[in-house]
Amino acid sequence: MLDGRFSRQSFLGDKSQDIVERAVVGLTGLGGGGSHIAQQLAHVGFLNYRIYDPDAVEYSNLNRLVGASSKDAEEVTPKIEIVQRLIKGLSPHATVLAYAQRWQDNPEPLRGCDLIFGCVDGFNERRELEACARRYLVPLIDIGMDIHTIGEEPPRMGGQIILSIPGGPCMFCLGFLNEATLAREGERYGDAGPRPQVVWPNGVLASTAVGIAMDLLTDWTRSLRDVVYLEYDGNKGILKPHGRLQYLSGRKCIHYPLHQVGDLVVNTESISFKTEIGATEELAFQGLIQN
Numbered sequence: 179m180l181d182g183r184f185s186r187q188s189f190l191g192d193k194s195q196d197i198v199e200r201a202v203v204g205l206t207g208l209g210g211g212g213s214h215i216a217q218q219l220a221h222v223g224f225l226n227y228r229i230y231d232p233d234a235v236e237y238s239n240l241n242r243l244v245g246a247s248s249k250d251a252e253e254v255t256p257k258i259e260i261v262q263r264l265i266k267g268l269s270p271h272a273t274v275l276a277y278a279q280r281w282q283d284n285p286e287p288l289r290g291c292d293l294i295f296g297c298v299d300g301f302n303e304r305r306e307l308e309a310c311a312r313r314y315l316v317p318l319i320d321i322g323m324d325i326h327t328i329g330e331e332p333p334r335m336g337g338q339i340i341l342s343i344p345g346g347p348c349m350f351c352l353g354f355l356n357e358a359t360l361a362r363e364g365e366r367y368g369d370a371g372p373r374p375q376v377v378w379p380n381g382v383l384a385s386t387a388v389g390i391a392m393d394l395l396t397d398w399t400r401s402l403r404d405v406v407y408l409e410y411d412g413n414k415g416i417l418k419p420h421g422r423l424q425y426l427s428g429r430k431c432i433h434y435p436l437h438q439v440g441d442l443v444v445n446t447e448s449i450s451f452k453t454e455i456g457a458t459e460e461l462a463f464q465g466l467i468q469n
């Protein structure tokens with residue numbers, strides 16, 4: 179239903195606001211990226227949310243956590259409350275199922291989503307989330323950023339946005355994830371220290387992710403027909419298709435075959451599925467990743 183509030187976005191199509199209002203969106207992680215995405219989804223008019231974050235606001239979050247105030251840091255307000263406040267401030271009748279826990283501990287609500295936004299930390303958690311989204315046959319839009327310093331060179335700010343659609347190329351197909359990267363991260367776990375994070379690259383990545391979501395839902399550009407893998411160079415302010423896309427051999431994913439449907443079981447060591455016939459099938463990542 180179009181009304182005055184959304185009249186400036188009617189170019190998205192006659193049914194666009196209905197689609198937006200009916201869509202169920204999942205957000206895993208409500209930090210610098212997730213809070214930005216939530217704010218924009220609320221402005222666009224989304225009404226059904228499933229949001230996850232186990233953490234509360236700290237002073238060190240205030241440099242980037244959209245919607246949080248210094249009072250929130252003082253009162254250690256849960257991040258899900260910040261995001262609920264953002265959404266309800268714009269749409270008081272929105273339905274927000276909010277979980278102050280890791281999504282892995284309660285993935286079931288993600289099953290009912292039309293779209294999941296991944297704003298999680300690290301490669302291993304991205305692998306888990308993508309496996310879950312594939313399992314539930316839900317498109318995933320993942321964003322992430324990092325800042326590296328090498329020797330005496332200026333710090334390098336980078337990031338990525340990946341649209342992962344069940345059946346299409348996954349993060350392994352794209353070369354974003356591989357066995358070596360996952361293993362290296364596993365070894366470093368715990369001694370990484372506080373990772374640098376700032377508000378503006380998160381804003382670029384979150385805005386672009388919301389743009390992809392809107393295109394996916396409304397097809398307003400009539401052009402989004404394939405995998406999306408964008409890389410962000412924060413030093414130059416450039417966002418462009420990732421170079422690895424040209425090496426993509428096929429448009430079908432062998433890592434998450436569509437015939438595997440059932441309940442996801444995520445362990446720290448492996449990802450397995452309880453299949454419809456009751457057997458537990460483990461994804462053979464070791465062999466597949468090398469392809």
Ligand SMILES: [Zn+2]
Pocket residue numbers: 346347348349350351352430431432433434
């Ligand atoms: Zn794949």
